Amino acid sequence: MQLPSSSLKRSLPLFLLCCSMLVPPAAHAQGHGPEEAEAIEAMENQISRIQEQQLELQKDLMAMRRELAQHRARMHLGHPATTNEAAAREHASSPHAIEGARQLARNSATPAPTTTAHHLYPGEVPTPTIGEDTPTYAAIVAHRDEDMVNRLADNNVGPHPRETAGAQATGALGDHGVFHVGPVTVVLGGYFDTSAVLENRHVASGTFNYWSAMPFPRDANYHQNNFEGSPRYSRFSLMARANIDSHTTVSGFVETDFGAGAETTNPYESNAYVPRLRQAYLSYDDTLEGNHLLIGQAWSLLTPGRAGIVARQESLPETIESSMLAGQTWTRQWQARYVHELLQHRLWLGLSIENPATIYDTTGFDNNNGSVPLPNGGTATIGANGTGLTEFTTNYSDEIAPDVIGKIAWDPAWGHYEAEGIVRFPHDRVFANGTGHNNTAIAGGGGGSAVLPVIPHKLEIHLAGLAGVGIGRYGSVLLPDVTLNAQGKPKPLPDAQATAGIVAHVNPRIDVYGYYGMQRSGRSYFSSGGSAYGYGNPMSSNAGCEVEMSPLACTASIRSVQEFTVGAWWRFLKGRYGTVEVGTQLAYSRLETWKAIGGAPSTSMSQIFFDFRYLPFQ
Template sequence: MLLPAAARAQAHGQAADEAEAIEAMESQIARIQEQQVELQKDLAAMRRELAQHRARVFGSRPAAPRGTAQPATLARNAAAPPPPIHPARLPSDVPPPTIGGDTPTYAAVIGQRDEDLVNRVAENNVGPHSRGSAGAQAAGALGDHGVFHVGPLTVILGGYFDTSAVLENRHVASGTFNYWQALPFPQSGNYHQNNFEGSPRYSRFSILARGNIDSHTTLSGFVETDFGAGAETTNPYESNAYVPRLRQAYLGYDDTRDGDHLLVGQAWSLLTPGRAGIIARQESLPETIESSMLAGQTWTRQWQARYVHEMLHHRLWFGLSIENPATLYDTTGFTNNNGSVPLPGGGTATIGSNGTGLTEFTTNYSDEIAPDVIGKVAWDPSWGHYEAEGVVRFPHDRVFANGAGHNNTAIAGGGGASAVLPIIPHTLEIHLAGLAGVGIGRYGSVLLPDVTLSRQGKPKPLPDAQATAGLIAHPTQQIDLYGYYGMQRSGRDYFSSGGAAYGYGNPLSSNAGCAVEMSPLACTASIRSVQEFTVGAWWRFLRGRYGTLEVGTQLAYSRVQTWRAIGGAPATGISQIFFDFRYLPFQ
């Protein structure tokens, strides 16, 4: 039997818990009421606009057929307060809205506030990324935060304020962006030094503008930016003034009735794995803090013209995209002078040119003859999301030799697949993805080379494989846990001439100096494979109408293996601890 004091304490604790629960319920009710008011305003405005349209159409004509509302009636209905709306009673799978009737439906209005109406009907137990985490923010704004209307347009703000840092046991001057090709070997003093670097430069901001053409078609424009770029004048010694980076900028046309979707502009490549259908802003991206995401991750963000058609009630999707080409050349053993490469047998291969005008004049832009062509099919049954894709590429250069010049074009490409498996829907997921082929190194996070040059100067595509596997858990609404493995591997192609070694992975090149600090001997070290193991967590410790404040940490280990050459096959690696604080005002 409890003592009186203990009983009073227990009763006081119960009362406090009940008061907290009541306060939470009242807050939720107030929020729903605010949403109702906004929706009622939208409904009233739409009724007034509808009445005006009807008045213009029927004002000078005979009376409308029986059963059709008259303009005067419509005007009175528009002025009258609309009936209350009860969001909690609505089904999760709302059919496409109808705006043409006298009374606009709830879906017609709330569809303007949703990130994408299609996402809500692609029920695969994966669905749209609904959590206020790194992956969700890649999709833009969620919920009703940062949503406002400008005339007939809906404008949705997205992004976050971010400050991240990394502590690592090698000095690689790339911040929280892992550039694995620059990992030092023991020959370099940077191999023997720890490094700490923090920056807010990956703070991200986006804006989505959408206009409804009718009940099932919309036009939209999306822009996303951060400060991850590095102009030539940027330095860390004074102002740290990193230039804004254009991550995405595209326009879209979506017809949910006929199932046609168009996208033109800079966006995630069609090869990037997705979570639901083939839908912009629903890419399946790692939850990691490192801005390079994960070794082996397949992706680019580039200009494209994409057409997608969906069938079987948003279950089966077909996509075709032409995308901006850019070929990564390996010129190991050659001399590359601004894209002009002398050949050992005489003659010159032209593979590109440094930028000019408004492009970056320290970057070599490859010669290209045609865009990359990418196709994808996606399937969303009632459980999981599955994709298969393929790409064809056309590396191109020009060779001048023996008094004559000619162009060369190679055929490259590959295929792959990905899947999201909701082991426990919305609680535990497995993510799998892979791509293999020749001349596709640019599509992996490691940026291994696409091609090297033959003895005659022709592009020679290199074999490449990239894959990732991840386990993501959401034990509570506040916590996300993740673990990933990623890998990218390159083949080799080479030749020798006049006692010199040319090409990628040539066994006659020299790795003799890689293992000795400050050795004067060469360290060619053509990368054979990069592997990364990482685990991490996000904790959203503050969340309300003011947005979300979260903190994250991540442990990562990367291992680089090289092709064997004179002096062996040296390896290197890096261990890292990442930290991140992030404020998401629109979630």
């Protein structure tokens, strides 16, 4: 096995000499005009670029050394090398790797350009100052292992650009805030946020869009504008990671913000227990055998991704609204997930069991804390209010088994593609005619997603969709999963959710995006004794929806919610102190209902969002 270590060793002194020549004395920098200041800034930018390239080669060198050590160990034990090791040796001795070392030497002697600093979108690396300890391979991998995975199987999508809102939404970790406690690497993440929304309807949910509460003309808040701002979505995260050996790691990740109230705590979507627990999980990763385990609260396996099946690389909208986008498929919930990768990080297979929480629609029924009287005189029990340390005003559904989710992800040379499926088991108990019995329905569906790098790392198209029955809770609109039939058994409702978007990284400081999202529900109903029961019943009343302060009923079962939105982010300050950015977003949402007595009323809402963020670790 041949390693280009001699080339790298020869290039390092040249690199250090170049850096020392490029750094101007402080006395010389003082007292000169704009031309000198511009030249100094250009030289500093060149130093930063060379440092980034040096670290890239440092990682390659350490990876080669690791593979060589494994090869020697196997040779010592008398075992032949595996196919993966042979491939790794071939990569290490390839002309591309050797040319990388030579390129560093050439770059070191290149005059400083007069353009702005180079920006690496695919997988950025930290830039240390001159005189700091050189990071080890272990520290770099502990910092951002998914960068290395994607680098080995580049799909031209790459990991999230770390400072983008998409990366922040998934708990991506930054460049700074990395330190060591013995053999454990600790990485800080998060940001300080202050956001606001101006809307033409008063929906008292702040920057979290709760579309189901959009008012109709009968409500006074339909006729009122509303402004609300808050810093409650400031976010903080911490990851502790340790290397068991050269290819196996164990880690823990926790993320929190202040985006919940005690009485709104529920298990249906974000599991936002106060202070809001966004994510908290531990993981075990063996990159040699391709095995990955995760257990705890994390983004559901149904959530679209952008690189393999890797935690913190979910493909989420860049939007400011904390509910993201109508039609977005996601939850954050407890799960036990196993992922196996094949074909050198290009094919990924995942299986997860996840916490169930069924959303029941009981339109037309009386619902007394999960106890529902039936037209035939029986009673269906669909859940119970929380007790002990759970929220006592929240009704927790009765569940018999976890949701089971499977996913396959493919990363060819261009794009990222996924297909997934889910099986669920809504469950209740009915007591009628002196006897009781349990009922279990089978629900589920399937879908897929794709990220298409039209211009790699510059312009992306995002597509995702999921359809089935009893899956409403997995969409941002939170439409119901099931209703009840005349016998009180769970009746899964059809549901479809989809998003499409385009994201442009105009330059290293500006991102622009546009999205369309939709979630749509079917209906199931019956009538008994002159009364209408179930979701979307045409015999229910919508007569009072369109007249302000009308005394008539407005049942208005939601048929669909659509959202169109555009926005942009501008990182106007960026340096070793972190990143400061500002964003704005325009959104239009429209809600349509199932036709009933009085028609099929609809409503809409227009919003302008503003946001300022300081990311000290990115």
